Amino acid sequence: MNHDYQKDIAGCGLTGLINKKKKPIDGSHIKKSLSLMNDRGNGLGAGYAAYGVYPEMADCYAFHVMYDFDSSRMEAEELLKANYEIEKIEAMPTKPVKEIVISPLLIRYFLKPKKDKITGDQSEEDFVVKTVMQVNSEIEGAYIFSSGKNMGAFKGVGNPAEIADFFCLEEYEGYIWTGHTRFPTNTPGWWGGAHPFTLLDWSIVHNGEISSYGINKRYLEMFGYKLTLLTDTEVVAYLFDLLVRKHGLDIGMACKVLASPFWKDIDKMDAEDKEIYTALRQTYGSALLNGPFSLLFGHSKGLVGINDRIKLRPLVAATKDDFVYMASEESAIREICPDPERIWTPRAGEPVIVDLEE
């Protein structure tokens, strides 16, 4: 038997952790956990989201922006300066990593919307979302890949350790972290296509394939979202923004929209639940995520893990003291938490919702 046969057999890998008491943890832990699943990716994308990393700038939106050309930067900054008070502009701290030979220009902005630019019944968040959509869809070679407060996304083309080192992740401290290593299947492996996908404070890392991308995309476009990153996962970030921020659903309910119960299970519910879940499916049929997925959803108040309704992708969860961990593989959790109090595999479509303590 020939054991030298080489083939890349992999799926994406994801991992996340939260400290419910907001104890700051540096980026080395998430890097270690994700690196254990290095073989789930193929070096064509890795990234991290971190919450609590900019406490001194917590009242500003932190924009992380990728530029392909100097002209992209000039054009984007013109738009930003016209609409925002810019507290700080700086190159994102990076360090040379041998394997990462090319990268876009990476600039970080801390900014606040100019009050007089927010018009009508627009909220401040609506205004920021509009800016992100405008820059990403209208300015060639400019991508705002992170736009929340006191949080940030760090991502690019490389494997987990390379991307962590490149962005000096160990120098950041946060209380929620997610990480993702990518094995692109049917969309390009490029810097903007790496996970996480973010909008405002929402961030998504995802293993799987959103087969309903076309339906979800058209639905989101009706609400003004523009899908520019060439990857299915992008819809999930915007769906959470629409469902939770705009439509006021709680996170548990939003999860039941994305991974709704089957009709046969709704039929068995009591009258009240039947009415609720029927209404949810009827109202949000176009927001249902079809296809295999496990995903971690980070936000300013917590961390959520969920997989599809028939569990076509893996997800393991564990607790230890004030920490909750979730990952594609148990070993990725044990790599940074060798002795969890409880470790379990969430059932299909049943979200694990963890909130920060107030």
Next chain:
Amino acid sequence: MKKIDAKGVHFKELNENIRQALADGKTKITLNNVNGQYYIGTGLKGKDITINIEGVPGNDMAAFMDGPTIHVSGNAQDNISNTMNSGKVLVEGHAGDVLGYGMRGGRLFVRGDVGYRVGIHMKGQKRNMPVIISGGMAGDFFGEYMAGGVLILLGLNAKKGESIVGDYLGTGMHGGEIYIRGEVDIERCGAEVGIDDPDEHDLKTLEKYISEFCKDFSLDVKDIMKKPFKKLIPVSSRPYGNLYAY
């Protein structure tokens, strides 16, 4: 006894070390500090080989394995015993999804729970009958597309009134036998599945397999056999047998 420290060792190197130890004539190998390394025991051939694993082995353990015994002291992950031909895998803790995919011989015994799609596409014949037993509970699609072999689910840790098996039980099943300890709701089963009480002959076979399981995990077989089992079998026979001849 050969000891190999797996701490921080990539799966490729670890599996090379195992093969080297076997080539050197060692038949009993203990792997310490295993965490997530894929393919342990995959493709290994030989009845006398025993591998003890301390830690959590990674996916695709014992795939295509033919003969060896692997003992895991804690939990294991997904895709164990894919197309395994013979030998035995013992997991003291829980194990993940898609266990025993297309398994065609040998034993996979899990003391605790198993995940989704266990025993999917399993096959067997009289001389080589694969058997999967879980002492705990199972997720959906247990025995999906099952074509042969035996799947046994004990639910020893189940709370009263709790279903020990998930939905879509035996969906597409067209061969083999599934035994569930306790009651089974027909609504959980695929359309191809019939529920029956095991007859005397079935109970004898069942006791034989469960005795082996109990011996391996130091459990009391009489205790387990006290509770009645349900037997699930396909109710259609070779539904596509005439597809090309009709």
